[in-house]
Amino acid sequence: MAAVSVFPGVRLLTVGDANGEIQRHQEQQPLRLEVRTGPDSAAIALYGPEELCVFKCSVSRDTECSRVGKQSFIITLGCNSVLLQFGTPTDFCSFYNILKNCRGHNTERSVFSERTEESSAVQYFQFYGYLSQQQNMMQDYVRTGTYQR
Numbered sequence: 001m002a003a004v005s006v007f008p009g010v011r012l013l014t015v016g017d018a019n020g021e022i023q024r025h026q027e028q029q030p031l032r033l034e035v036r037t038g039p040d041s042a043a044i045a046l047y048g049p050e051e052l053c054v055f056k057c058s059v060s061r062d063t064e065c066s067r068v069g070k071q072s073f074i075i076t077l078g079c080n081s082v083l084l085q086f087g088t089p090t091d092f093c094s095f096y097n098i099l100k101n102c103r104g105h106n107t108e109r110s111v112f113s114e115r116t117e118e119s120s121a122v123q124y125f126q127f128y129g130y131l132s133q134q135q136n137m138m139q140d141y142v143r144t145g146t147y148q149r
Contacts, residue, residue: 005098007033009087012046016080037102
Protein backbone atom coordinates (compact mmCIF):
# COMPACT_ATOMS: atom_id res chain seq x y z
CA MET A 1 0.00 0.00 0.00
CA ALA A 2 1.37 3.42 -0.98
CA ALA A 3 2.00 6.09 1.64
CA VAL A 4 0.20 9.39 1.09
CA SER A 5 1.52 12.78 2.23
CA VAL A 6 -0.47 16.00 1.93
CA PHE A 7 0.93 19.54 1.68
CA PRO A 8 -1.51 22.48 1.75
CA GLY A 9 -0.71 25.96 0.45
CA VAL A 10 1.37 24.96 -2.60
CA ARG A 11 1.48 27.32 -5.57
CA LEU A 12 1.85 26.03 -9.12
CA LEU A 13 3.73 27.90 -11.84
CA THR A 14 3.94 26.39 -15.33
CA VAL A 15 6.84 27.44 -17.52
CA GLY A 16 7.44 26.65 -21.19
CA ASP A 17 8.80 28.19 -24.33
CA ALA A 18 6.93 28.68 -27.54
CA ASN A 19 8.81 30.06 -30.55
CA GLY A 20 11.76 30.94 -28.32
CA GLU A 21 9.62 33.01 -25.92
CA ILE A 22 9.28 32.03 -22.27
CA GLN A 23 5.63 31.65 -21.30
CA ARG A 24 4.39 31.18 -17.78
CA HIS A 25 1.10 30.76 -16.02
CA GLN A 26 0.56 30.84 -12.27
CA GLU A 27 -2.34 29.28 -10.44
CA GLN A 28 -3.92 32.15 -8.50
CA GLN A 29 -4.81 30.33 -5.30
CA PRO A 30 -2.82 27.92 -3.14
CA LEU A 31 -3.44 24.27 -3.91
CA ARG A 32 -3.31 21.02 -1.96
CA LEU A 33 -0.49 18.72 -3.06
CA GLU A 34 -0.72 14.96 -2.54
CA VAL A 35 2.27 12.64 -2.89
CA ARG A 36 1.64 8.90 -3.16
CA THR A 37 4.91 7.03 -2.85
CA GLY A 38 5.72 3.68 -4.35
CA PRO A 39 8.91 1.61 -4.25
CA ASP A 40 10.68 3.58 -7.01
CA SER A 41 8.46 6.52 -7.91
CA ALA A 42 5.99 9.05 -6.55
CA ALA A 43 2.63 10.16 -7.95
CA ILE A 44 2.12 13.89 -7.47
CA ALA A 45 -1.31 15.52 -7.75
CA LEU A 46 -2.39 19.10 -7.09
CA TYR A 47 -6.00 19.83 -6.17
CA GLY A 48 -7.79 23.15 -6.30
CA PRO A 49 -11.15 24.22 -4.96
CA GLU A 50 -13.87 21.57 -4.92
CA GLU A 51 -11.22 18.82 -5.15
CA LEU A 52 -10.59 19.52 -8.84
CA CYS A 53 -7.25 18.02 -9.96
CA VAL A 54 -5.28 20.74 -11.78
CA PHE A 55 -2.00 18.86 -12.24
CA LYS A 56 -0.83 15.25 -12.03
CA CYS A 57 2.46 13.51 -12.81
CA SER A 58 4.72 10.68 -11.77
CA VAL A 59 8.28 11.31 -10.60
CA SER A 60 10.86 8.53 -10.84
CA ARG A 61 14.65 8.26 -10.93
CA ASP A 62 14.58 9.23 -14.63
CA THR A 63 12.39 12.32 -14.20
CA GLU A 64 14.13 15.63 -14.84
CA CYS A 65 13.61 17.60 -11.62
CA SER A 66 15.49 19.72 -9.10
CA ARG A 67 15.31 21.81 -5.96
CA VAL A 68 15.00 25.57 -6.53
CA GLY A 69 15.97 27.77 -3.59
CA LYS A 70 14.61 27.01 -0.11
CA GLN A 71 10.94 26.38 -0.87
CA SER A 72 10.52 25.37 -4.50
CA PHE A 73 10.89 22.33 -6.73
CA ILE A 74 10.86 22.18 -10.54
CA ILE A 75 9.77 19.22 -12.66
CA THR A 76 10.31 19.14 -16.42
CA LEU A 77 8.00 17.03 -18.53
CA GLY A 78 8.78 17.19 -22.25
CA CYS A 79 9.11 20.84 -23.27
CA ASN A 80 7.27 22.29 -20.27
CA SER A 81 8.20 22.66 -16.63
CA VAL A 82 6.20 23.13 -13.47
CA LEU A 83 7.49 24.94 -10.43
CA LEU A 84 5.98 23.94 -7.09
CA GLN A 85 6.30 26.68 -4.46
CA PHE A 86 5.69 25.43 -0.93
CA GLY A 87 4.11 27.50 1.83
CA THR A 88 6.89 26.81 4.34
CA PRO A 89 10.49 25.58 4.24
CA THR A 90 9.46 22.73 6.56
CA ASP A 91 6.83 21.49 4.09
CA PHE A 92 9.37 21.71 1.28
CA CYS A 93 11.99 19.72 3.23
CA SER A 94 9.47 17.00 4.00
CA PHE A 95 8.41 16.82 0.35
CA TYR A 96 12.01 16.80 -0.87
CA ASN A 97 13.01 13.99 1.50
CA ILE A 98 10.01 11.90 0.43
CA LEU A 99 11.03 12.27 -3.22
CA LYS A 100 14.69 11.49 -2.49
CA ASN A 101 13.73 8.30 -0.68
CA CYS A 102 11.31 6.97 -3.28
CA ARG A 103 13.65 7.83 -6.18
CA GLY A 104 16.38 5.71 -4.60
CA HIS A 105 18.79 8.52 -3.70
CA ASN A 106 19.19 7.19 -0.19
CA THR A 107 20.61 3.91 -1.51
CA GLU A 108 23.26 5.43 -3.79
CA ARG A 109 26.75 5.25 -2.38
CA SER A 110 29.92 6.57 -3.97
CA VAL A 111 33.26 4.78 -3.89
CA PHE A 112 34.34 7.27 -1.23
CA SER A 113 31.28 6.44 0.91
CA GLU A 114 31.84 2.71 0.48
CA ARG A 115 35.43 2.76 1.75
CA THR A 116 35.24 5.56 4.35
CA GLU A 117 33.42 5.59 7.66
CA GLU A 118 31.08 8.57 8.12
CA SER A 119 32.78 9.77 11.32
CA SER A 120 36.22 9.58 9.71
CA ALA A 121 35.11 11.68 6.73
CA VAL A 122 33.51 14.32 8.98
CA GLN A 123 36.66 14.56 11.10
CA TYR A 124 38.90 14.83 8.02
CA PHE A 125 36.92 17.65 6.40
CA GLN A 126 36.51 19.52 9.69
CA PHE A 127 40.28 19.40 10.29
CA TYR A 128 41.24 20.61 6.81
CA GLY A 129 38.41 23.15 6.82
CA TYR A 130 40.17 25.27 9.43
CA LEU A 131 41.95 28.22 7.84
CA SER A 132 44.82 27.91 10.33
CA GLN A 133 45.46 24.33 9.19
CA GLN A 134 45.48 25.39 5.53
CA GLN A 135 47.89 28.22 6.35
CA ASN A 136 50.15 25.75 8.20
CA MET A 137 50.22 23.45 5.15
CA MET A 138 50.98 26.31 2.75
CA GLN A 139 53.89 27.48 4.94
CA ASP A 140 55.40 23.98 4.95
CA TYR A 141 57.96 24.74 2.21
CA VAL A 142 59.34 21.20 2.15
CA ARG A 143 55.89 19.81 1.32
CA THR A 144 54.88 22.50 -1.18
CA GLY A 145 58.33 22.43 -2.83
CA THR A 146 57.93 18.71 -3.47
CA TYR A 147 54.72 19.34 -5.43
CA GLN A 148 56.38 22.00 -7.59
CA ARG A 149 59.05 19.62 -8.96
